[in-house]
Amino acid sequence: MTARPLKQRLFSRIEDARDDLVALTRDLIRIPTVNPPGDAYAACGAFIGRRLADSGFTVEYLRAEGGFGDSDRYPRTNVIARIEGSTPGVCVHFNSHIDVVAPGAGWSVDPFAAEVRDGRIYGRGACDMKGGLAASIVAAEALLAAWPEFPGAIEISGTVDEETGGYAGVAWLAERGYFSKPRVDYVIIPEPLNKDCVCLGHRGVWWAEIEVRGRIAHGSMPFLGTSAIRGMGAFLDRLERDLYPALNQRRTAMPVIPEGARFSTLNLNSIHGGLEEGSDGFPSALVADSCRLVLDRRYLIEESEGEVRREIVDLLEAVRAEQPEFRYELRDLWSVPPAMTDADSDLVRALDRGIEQVLGRRARHVASPGTYDQKHVQRVGHLKDCVAYGPGILDLAHQPDEYVGIDDMVQSAQVMAAATVDLLAGAGDAA
Numbered sequence: 001m002t003a004r005p006l007k008q009r010l011f012s013r014i015e016d017a018r019d020d021l022v023a024l025t026r027d028l029i030r031i032p033t034v035n036p037p038g039d040a041y042a043a044c045g046a047f048i049g050r051r052l053a054d055s056g057f058t059v060e061y062l063r064a065e066g067g068f069g070d071s072d073r074y075p076r077t078n079v080i081a082r083i084e085g086s087t088p089g090v091c092v093h094f095n096s097h098i099d100v101v102a103p104g105a106g107w108s109v110d111p112f113a114a115e116v117r118d119g120r121i122y123g124r125g126a127c128d129m130k131g132g133l134a135a136s137i138v139a140a141e142a143l144l145a146a147w148p149e150f151p152g153a154i155e156i157s158g159t160v161d162e163e164t165g166g167y168a169g170v171a172w173l174a175e176r177g178y179f180s181k182p183r184v185d186y187v188i189i190p191e192p193l194n195k196d197c198v199c200l201g202h203r204g205v206w207w208a209e210i211e212v213r214g215r216i217a218h219g220s221m222p223f224l225g226t227s228a229i230r231g232m233g234a235f236l237d238r239l240e241r242d243l244y245p246a247l248n249q250r251r252t253a254m255p256v257i258p259e260g261a262r263f264s265t266l267n268l269n270s271i272h273g274g275l276e277e278g279s280d281g282f283p284s285a286l287v288a289d290s291c292r293l294v295l296d297r298r299y300l301i302e303e304s305e306g307e308v309r310r311e312i313v314d315l316l317e318a319v320r321a322e323q324p325e326f327r328y329e330l331r332d333l334w335s336v337p338p339a340m341t342d343a344d345s346d347l348v349r350a351l352d353r354g355i356e357q358v359l360g361r362r363a364r365h366v367a368s369p370g371t372y373d374q375k376h377v378q379r380v381g382h383l384k385d386c387v388a389y390g391p392g393i394l395d396l397a398h399q400p401d402e403y404v405g406i407d408d409m410v411q412s413a414q415v416m417a418a419a420t421v422d423l424l425a426g427a428g429d430a431a
């Protein structure tokens with residue numbers, strides 16, 4: 001068999017499956033897998049499992065028992081389906097998270113009715129990422145039908161909790177070898193990064209809490225105490241004068257989108273100071289003895305977590321050098337190092353070729369401002385060949401009136417199928 005007719009047959013099969021792809025996406029949206037708390041995971045997993053079992057896959061349900069967030073009321077159930085080809089070879093894995101964020105206010109349609117209008121499917125999770133999950137399922141099914149003697153293996157997973165860190169989902173599975181060689185060679189995550197973009201990775205994250213400690217005193221005699229809020233104010237002033245201008249100069253070579261996220265960023269997530277008001281809303285006359293600040297620092301692949309932490313400590317120490325009574329504690333809350341797959345890896349090149357073949361234009365390489373499950377595949381599974389590629393517009397994720405375009409889903413399913421053909425056939429261009 002020659003590969004070119006194979007791809008042409010695949011593309012027309014996927015085009016013919018358009019109605020099925022729409023129906024599948026709508027069915028998935030109608031299962032309201034809202035996280036938190038993690039509703040309807042078992043139902044959604046069973047739905048995906050039944051579909052793939054009917055297509056010849058061997059299906060495993062893996063509940064992260066005792067994992068983060070798992071309970072009998074809200075079981076963290078993941079589904080992994082695998083099908084072996086006619087001869088041994090590499091395994092291509094499509095991983096989608098099944099959870100969606102709460103719909104929130106401002107919808108003009110029912111967020112779980114999956115209405116179709118003007119070539120789009122509307123609903124919570126339409127683009128992030130049930131449209132991508134459905135596209136990967138239809139792509140794999142078309143490949144099995146068009147190429148029954150394919151070599152290697154194909155896997156499709158539906159995993160939980162990506163929106164809350166993925167600890168009972170991809171991280172839990174990766175700890176058990178589900179995202180490592182020799183089981184898996186390539187992982188494609190159909191997150192909504194646009195149908196012509198291959199997402200190579202993401203920036204790093206460091207969350208920390210700073211608590212400035214003061215000394216309590218009567219509010220009418222503040223000179224007898226030490227205000228933690230004024231101490232925090234001095235630190236915030238240092239951030240404005242010294243750190244923000246420096247961060248705005250630091251630009252990464254990674255192709256992060258949007259442009260603003262090419263720079264190092266710092267979000268002051270929250271601040272709490274002084275004693276809480278009583279139930280009547282009336283405050284006590286006190287000097288604040290504590291002020292807490294949560295920092296959300298997103299850092300570049302050119303920076304290290306150690307450097308990022310040290311520059312905060314240096315600023316805190318600079319305040320202390322000026323104000324000897326300034327006392328603070330720094331607590332690390334969470335961190336994820338940056339992740340990036342090589343742009344010239346077989347995986348990226350296979351997707352690049354698929355995009356050219358289907359869309360007739362060059363693929364764009366991008367990186368994500370925030371993290372997603374790729375971090376667990378790389379850090380826990382030690383699998384570098386992992387990227388995000390899927391239909392939908394990233395800006396619509398988590399917004400009211402989220403939608404996914406039907407043409408975009410069809411075309412990205414064709415790209416996924418073409419890339420899978422190349423990866424299964426071998427490193428070279430099978431077309």
Ligand SMILES: [Zn+2]
Nearest residue numbers: 128129162191
């Ligand atoms: Zn997502």
